[in-house]
Amino acid sequence: MDSDEDDRIPLSQRPEWSDVTPVPQDDGPNPVVPISYSKEFAETMGYVRAVYLADERSHRALQLTAEAIHFNAGNYTVWQFRRLILEALNADLHDELEFVEHLASKNSKNYQLWHHRRWVAEKLGTEAAGRELEFTKKIFVNDAKNYHAWSHRQWVLQTLGGWEDELAYCDELLEDDIFNNSAWNQVSYAVKAILTKPENESSWRYLRGLYKNSMPSFVMDRRVSTVCLTVLTTKANCVFALSLLLDLLSNGFEPNQELKNAVEALLPESRDQDSDMAVTICSVLEIVDPMRVNYWRWRKKSLHSEVEEGVRNLRVH
Amino acid sequence: MIGMEPSSSSPEWKPTVSQEEQWILERQVFHIYQLFCNIPPKSQAVMLELQRDNHIEYLMKGLRHLGPSFSVLDANRPWICYWILHSIALLGESVDDALEHNAIHFISRCQDQHGGYGGGPGQMPHLATTYAAVNSLITLGGHRSLGSINRVKIYSFLRRMKHTSGGFSMHDGGEVDVRACYTAISVACALNILDEDLVQGVGDYILSCQTYEGGIAGEPGSEAHGGYTFCGLATMILVNEVNRLDLASLTDWLVFRQGVEGGFQGRTNKLVDGCYSFWQGGAAVLIQRLHAAAGEGHSSVRSNESFTSSEFSDDEELLEGTSSGMAEISPDVEEDAGRDSGIDHANSSSIPFNLTQRHIEAEPIFQSHALQQYILLCSQVEGGFRDKPGKNRDHYHTCYCLSGLAAAQYSWSKDADSPPLPRSVLGPYSNLLEPINPLCNIVLKQYNEARQFFSKPL
Numbered sequence: 134m135d136s137d138e139d140d141r142i143p144l145s146q147r148p149e150w151s152d153v154t155p156v157p158q159d160d161g162p163n164p165v166v167p168i169s170y171s172k173e174f175a176e177t178m179g180y181v182r183a184v185y186l187a188d189e190r191s192h193r194a195l196q197l198t199a200e201a202i203h204f205n206a207g208n209y210t211v212w213q214f215r216r217l218i219l220e221a222l223n224a225d226l227h228d229e230l231e232f233v234e235h236l237a238s239k240n241s242k243n244y245q246l247w248h249h250r251r252w253v254a255e256k257l258g259t260e261a262a263g264r265e266l267e268f269t270k271k272i273f274v275n276d277a278k279n280y281h282a283w284s285h286r287q288w289v290l291q292t293l294g295g296w297e298d299e300l301a302y303c304d305e306l307l308e309d310d311i312f313n314n315s316a317w318n319q320v321s322y323a324v325k326a327i328l329t330k331p332e333n334e335s336s337w338r339y340l341r342g343l344y345k346n347s348m349p350s351f352v353m354d355r356r357v358s359t360v361c362l363t364v365l366t367t368k369a370n371c372v373f374a375l376s377l378l379l380d381l382l383s384n385g386f387e388p389n390q391e392l393k394n395a396v397e398a399l400l401p402e403s404r405d406q407d408s409d410m411a412v413t414i415c416s417v418l419e420i421v422d423p424m425r426v427n428y429w430r431w432r433k434k435s436l437h438s439e440v441e442e443g444v445r446n447l448r449v450h
Numbered sequence: 451m452i453g454m455e456p457s458s459s460s461p462e463w464k465p466t467v468s469q470e471e472q473w474i475l476e477r478q479v480f481h482i483y484q485l486f487c488n489i490p491p492k493s494q495a496v497m498l499e500l501q502r503d504n505h506i507e508y509l510m511k512g513l514r515h516l517g518p519s520f521s522v523l524d525a526n527r528p529w530i531c532y533w534i535l536h537s538i539a540l541l542g543e544s545v546d547d548a549l550e551h552n553a554i555h556f557i558s559r560c561q562d563q564h565g566g567y568g569g570g571p572g573q574m575p576h577l578a579t580t581y582a583a584v585n586s587l588i589t590l591g592g593h594r595s596l597g598s599i600n601r602v603k604i605y606s607f608l609r610r611m612k613h614t615s616g617g618f619s620m621h622d623g624g625e626v627d628v629r630a631c632y633t634a635i636s637v638a639c640a641l642n643i644l645d646e647d648l649v650q651g652v653g654d655y656i657l658s659c660q661t662y663e664g665g666i667a668g669e670p671g672s673e674a675h676g677g678y679t680f681c682g683l684a685t686m687i688l689v690n691e692v693n694r695l696d697l698a699s700l701t702d703w704l705v706f707r708q709g710v711e712g713g714f715q716g717r718t719n720k721l722v723d724g725c726y727s728f729w730q731g732g733a734a735v736l737i738q739r740l741h742a743a744a745g746e747g748h749s750s751v752r753s754n755e756s757f758t759s760s761e762f763s764d765d766e767e768l769l770e771g772t773s774s775g776m777a778e779i780s781p782d783v784e785e786d787a788g789r790d791s792g793i794d795h796a797n798s799s800s801i802p803f804n805l806t807q808r809h810i811e812a813e814p815i816f817q818s819h820a821l822q823q824y825i826l827l828c829s830q831v832e833g834g835f836r837d838k839p840g841k842n843r844d845h846y847h848t849c850y851c852l853s854g855l856a857a858a859q860y861s862w863s864k865d866a867d868s869p870p871l872p873r874s875v876l877g878p879y880s881n882l883l884e885p886i887n888p889l890c891n892i893v894l895k896q897y898n899e900a901r902q903f904f905s906k907p908l
Contacts, residue, residue: 158570158571158572159559159571159572160556160559160570160571161555161556161559161571163548163552163555164552164555164556164559165513165514165531165549165552165553165556166512166513166516166527166530166531166534166556167514167515167516168516168517168518168520168521168523168524168527169515169516169517169518169520170518170521170524171518171521174518174521174524178524182572204521205521205522205524205525206522207522207523207524207525207526207569208524208525208569208573209525209569209573209574209576209620209621209624210525210568210569210573210574213574213621213622213623213624216623244620244625247625248624248625251625277467278717278720280668280672280673280675280717283672283673284668284669284671284672287671287672288669288671291671333719334706334718334719335718335719338662338663338664338703338718339662341662342661342662342663343662345662376702424708424710424817424820425705425706425708425816425817426817427813427814427815427816427817428701428705428815428816430813431741431813431815
């Protein structure tokens with residue numbers, strides 16, 4: 134249906150539409166933000182309005198919504214009407230997947246397209262899972278961070294099981310036995326990622342996030358502090374390591390001499406180190422991460438209450 | 451991405467797509483900044499100047515006429531109205547009576563008979579276009595504009611959009627996400643029709659969208675994202691449940707979204723974009739004001755009555771600005787206030803110690819000047835604003851770059867009544883925009899007028 138405009142026969146000349154009078158758009162006199170629609174666009178929308186107002190849920194109406202969507206994939210009213218028609222006709226939704234796929238490359242960031250895809254997939258159920266995951270992969274070839282595609286992928290795994298089963302299972306195991314190595318495997322992955330690309334913020338945040346609900350494990354896992362130490366001693370890309378170390382200290386972590394030395398080495402000779410390592414870290418961060426100088430000053434100021442709360446939480450556990 | 455130097459431990463190092471795109475952008479941006487540094491101060495001042503006349507011309511033109519390429523926005527016309535009208539208001543201008551009349555009438559034609567506004571006449575009502583329409587009418591202000599809003603019908607539309615998850619659907623049969631929550635709650639607050647039935651469950655839904663990174667996603671499980679983070683944070687403040695969020699991790703994620711370019715990125719390891727000047731910069735301003743309120747030991751802040759928007763309260767004024775006497779503080783002390791400079795604050799006779807302390811707390815947690823620099827030098831073009839160098843201008847980016855600029859200019863201010871100090875404004879002081887209510891993103895004066903107008907409950 135992405136025929137050239139030359140191939141398009143005006144609706145007024147199509148015999149199957151001869152019984153319908155198009156309904157013009159009612160913008161009123163002197164509208165603001167008026168759009169100079171093409172003749173073809175205006176005509177198509179005129180006929181769409183006619184069948185929409187008549188609530189005609191027929192095959193020709195279905196075809197017409199496709200034409201309208203090609204002109205403007207953002208028209209949510211037409212998409213919604215299309216869904217009503219599909220239901221009324223009990224249409225084969227596999228064809229619908231084709232229709233969406235066809236539009237996807239030029240409309241990969243369109244909310245209505247993805248919502249429609251989700252609606253179709255939900256109706257098709259578990260059998261659609263494989264195809265949906267493949268579909269998102271195709272999008273990722275051209276845009277590896279497409280937000281809609283990732284959300285769709287998450288939704289597929291969540292709705293059809295798999296992803297959360299794995300994570301929930303690991304959680305359970307850790308709760309049962311904190312020394313369970315298989316469950317810690319996730320941690321290993323994040324640690325490995327950090328070591329190969331310490332400049333990648335994503336893995337640091339992921340690592341921190343893994344420990345979100347289990348502060349004591351965070352503080353006690355030697356691998357976390359070891360990662361920090363390794364990165365700090367290379368003296369490159371230290372910001373994330375320092376930030377993570379700061380979090381550890383705020384939660385009652387007690388650093389060894391090696392770590393203390395590594396942090397000291399980052400402080401310029403003109404500055405004195407503070408007896409409180411967390412304060413020293415903030416001072417270093419103020420220098421090596423100037424964009425966030427105000428934030429690090431604020432963290433330094435807040436340290437007292439952070440540490441108190443962190444240590445309190447540790448004691449509770 | 452910061453710290454992009456390759457780690458010495460990897461022998462065969464190849465840049466990833468993310469790294470490559472970032473380098474390309476940095477090259478372009480630093481080329482502009484380099485140019486700027488090498489020209490005489492007079493030319494620098496010109497480069498930093500907000501091109502008011504050009505922007506107004508671009509905006510007015512859009513209000514009057516849009517070419518066929520805008521057909522893809524045929525279901526978003528109230529948005530185009532809001533982007534343009536809000537931008538004009540930020541620039542301290544207004545439209546003439548005829549245009550105002552036409553705007554009110556056109557927007558009214560987008561109303562659905564059962565309540566809410568659609569993307570154009572005859573289209574189904576939609577939460578986003580309802581938000582845009584209401585914000586546009588409030589921005590226009592005056593009895594005719596405000597009187598055209600049917601609060602009863604809008605309320606019933608909002609109730610219909612309420613979802614079992616506690617969130618909202620964008621339209622009948624539409625998607626549920628954090629944007630929908632924000633647009634619904636913002637409209638309800640602005641029109642003073644917020645109630646328990648609308649609020650119920652929204653906090654739970656948004657909470658479930660805060661990710662391990664600290665930011666907020668569009669829906670549970672998705673990635674932390676600047677647009678949704680603003681929407682989620684603003685909504686939580688409006689429904690009085692902001693303390694349920696992990697504000698510490700949200701703040702941390704947020705400050706790291708400001709890139710070396712000075713602008714903000716929407717997600718970790720993505721490119722900066724002018725529109726995040728508002729989504730992220732605005733969120734930073736909201737957080738700052740929460741800190742300020744807590745820091746002042748404002749007793750009602752600790753309770754849930756703080757930041758109520760459903761009635762005038764002292765706490766709400768904290769978001770709009772309260773008197774702080776900041777004008778008394780001398781520039782020199784401001785410079786040194788945060789450092790161990792040895793200034794004996796207690797002996798600086800004109801500066802009471804506690805005011806200096808408050809000033810430190812009022813420092814923006816993001817680099818306001820760097821953001822303004824990105825907006826003015828990289829996003830601003832001759833008439834309008836763009837995402838980044840290499841992209842085209844559009845009304846959406848014009849709106850959010852200007853909104854972000856306003857937020858940045860006022861990021862030191864706690865007082866809406868006394869204008870920001872000259873140092874808050876990058877470039878000539880004439881760059882100063884109108885102050886906004888950062889929760890709804892409406893110019894403060896117009897927002898206050900609407901609050902008065904709608905002060906009677908339904």
